Amino acid sequence: MKITLKVWRQSRPDAAGTFKKYEVDADPNMSWLELLDHLNAQRMRAGKEPVAFDSDCREGICGACGILINGRPHGDADNLPACHQRVGKRKEGEVVTIEPFRARQYPVIKDLMVDRSALDEILMSGGYSDTDTGTAPDADEVGNTHQVAELALDMAACIGCGACVVACPNGAANLFAGAKLAHLAALNVPSRQRRKRAQQMVSVLDANFGPCSLYGECEAVCPANIPLRAVAAVARERSYAPRAK
Numbered sequence: 001m002k003i004t005l006k007v008w009r010q011s012r013p014d015a016a017g018t019f020k021k022y023e024v025d026a027d028p029n030m031s032w033l034e035l036l037d038h039l040n041a042q043r044m045r046a047g048k049e050p051v052a053f054d055s056d057c058r059e060g061i062c063g064a065c066g067i068l069i070n071g072r073p074h075g076d077a078d079n080l081p082a083c084h085q086r087v088g089k090r091k092e093g094e095v096v097t098i099e100p101f102r103a104r105q106y107p108v109i110k111d112l113m114v115d116r117s118a119l120d121e122i123l124m125s126g127g128y129s130d131t132d133t134g135t136a137p138d139a140d141e142v143g144n145t146h147q148v149a150e151l152a153l154d155m156a157a158c159i160g161c162g163a164c165v166v167a168c169p170n171g172a173a174n175l176f177a178g179a180k181l182a183h184l185a186a187l188n189v190p191s192r193q194r195r196k197r198a199q200q201m202v203s204v205l206d207a208n209f210g211p212c213s214l215y216g217e218c219e220a221v222c223p224a225n226i227p228l229r230a231v232a233a234v235a236r237e238r239s240y241a242p243r244a245k
């Protein structure tokens, strides 16, 4: 089946970008990244510049592959990263648009690659978490209940792809920040460390991203299935944090 990819091409961050059309042979079982590989192989054989895009694990765990497919973060299917989304059944000659994640916070580096370090800044602002070391704890010394441990694991599933920000009409990163705050709050760390971390992370979140109005678009596209209730952790940890002077 031949389809037409309308791909965003931008040579460098300060260059004007534009869409270019490429006709490719697509198999319904291919992932969109495999189709881009296929397009690039074709272009390189012809001595043309390949399309730049990010990917790493291709297993849904690194978050590097975020792109917009027909205007939707990661593609048609809910809660799947682009590396797991299949081309699926398309009509012969169908046009599919592929472009970089669109958000003020994610400047384009080249073609489909964006700089998502605004998300890293939230994490980095939280600093480190320490824990007592020493001999192994006794088996009956339970630091957390099973429910808290499960919650921490669910929230730790966030892969930091940034799709939540792109899907949100406000450009809010509360799903991302809420997942990280809820995960870190479940660690057995001194409360002063939790307060300081929450204050720093929430102030970077507020400074760099839009406010959350609970649209819920983020939950529908999140490839890690982070539930919307994660955003409550931002409000909870904000109240836990001392006010900035």
Ligand code: FES
Pocket (backbone or CB within 6 Å): 054, 055, 056, 057, 058, 059, 060, 061, 062, 063, 064, 065, 066, 081, 082, 083, 084, 159
């Ligand atoms: S390439 Fe790692 S999540 Fe898609």
